[in-house]
Amino acid sequence: MRPPYLLLDIDGVLIPFPEADGSTPATHARHDVVPTGRSADNPVTVWLDPTHGPMLMDVIRTGLVTPAWCTSWRQDATTLIGPLLGLPSLPHVDLPHPQITTSHPNGYLWKRDHVDAWLGDAPAVWIDDDFTSLDHAWAEERTTRGAATLLIQPAPRAGLQAAHVAETRAWAARLLSARSAVAPDPNQAEAA
Numbered sequence: 001m002r003p004p005y006l007l008l009d010i011d012g013v014l015i016p017f018p019e020a021d022g023s024t025p026a027t028h029a030r031h032d033v034v035p036t037g038r039s040a041d042n043p044v045t046v047w048l049d050p051t052h053g054p055m056l057m058d059v060i061r062t063g064l065v066t067p068a069w070c071t072s073w074r075q076d077a078t079t080l081i082g083p084l085l086g087l088p089s090l091p092h093v094d095l096p097h098p099q100i101t102t103s104h105p106n107g108y109l110w111k112r113d114h115v116d117a118w119l120g121d122a123p124a125v126w127i128d129d130d131f132t133s134l135d136h137a138w139a140e141e142r143t144t145r146g147a148a149t150l151l152i153q154p155a156p157r158a159g160l161q162a163a164h165v166a167e168t169r170a171w172a173a174r175l176l177s178a179r180s181a182v183a184p185d186p187n188q189a190e191a192a
């Protein structure tokens, strides 16, 4: 039985947004990275919590989820950000580069239509700081038609918390045990 996807955002989740005074949580360490398309003398400063890597690996190692990046860092999530947290190479949702001035051009998260197509009917837990009520309605609608969907929305200035990862793990474990409970017993099918 295929585990649900775990879609992971970066900005506002692994990299918290700074407070008005520019400060970031004391838990986070500074790194300078050079995203694709930028020159080496023009790096971007990011702040990462070194405990996030082991925290995520704890749930990834259970095999309860299939992790994938879902972030405007795109491929750089795997090549730049993941390694700084000790994460293995993970696939990413290939998001386009839309010319938008808001993350909710149609009232919902701009990534969602791409995620919807990418997921097909697969169940998913999606961690992003930027959902609107329309995204939560979309998740309920998917769940109703059998593609269980959980949206987890960290506060963007605090980012990912241990409770979010625990919720991810508990939800995936419940989903997989519920699915195996309703799966037809092959022996019974043969006897019939």
Ligand SMILES: [Mg+2]
Pocket: 009, 010, 011, 012, 013, 128, 129, 130
């Ligand atoms: Mg974000």
